[in-house]
Amino acid sequence: MEREWELQAACRHEDPDLWFSKRSVAEAKRICLDECPVRAECLEAVLARESQTADTMRDGIIAGLTGAQRAAVAAERRKQVPVEKRNAPPGPGRAPAPCGTKSAYNRHRRRGETPCQACNDANNAAYARYRATGSTKVAAGR
Incomplete structure (x- = not known):
């Protein structure tokens, strides 16, 4: 997976604890939502990385979303997969x-x-x- 977009992320120079502290949720969301030029790429990458992760294990603010919000986005995307593809034979x-x-x-x-x-x-x-x-x-x- 190409990850050069990470070099443009607004969070690359921030303290990593900012994204996982309950006290700094607002600041983390502000940086992601208002300042980050690669939010879409970040969201795609985290959804791919968390695709096999239980909803309750998703933690922190990533791409401006909480773990519960990312789980909801992933669930909505799974619903949008056509029935033919869901029931397709294995590879x-x-x-x-x-x-x-x-x-x-x-x-x-x-x-x-x-x-x-x-x-x-x-x-x-x-x-x-x-x-x-x-x-x-x-x-x-x-």
Whole structure:
């Protein structure tokens, strides 16, 4: 990812603690929103970097937005992805998990489908194994 835009960021010479202190939220937002010429690039970079981050783990002021605001932007963008693309088959060299597995159960749920009986059984078995062992790992030899 090209990051030369960071050299033009208004925050490059500021104290990093400014962006993560509750006392300086207003100042951090002012710098981002009023002074920064590369705010759009910053927002794209942080959304890409946080794409696999839980909403509750997003912290600080980045691109003029709080963690909760960035999570809302990311959620809105996910909604805008066409259904065809969300339900597209996995990339080359990777087949979808077959029905009768916990992964297939999760795939059904992500797509808003009612899981088939084989996937329900696999999910229930995985949950029972987790309750019994405290682990999601399958024991060797099983």
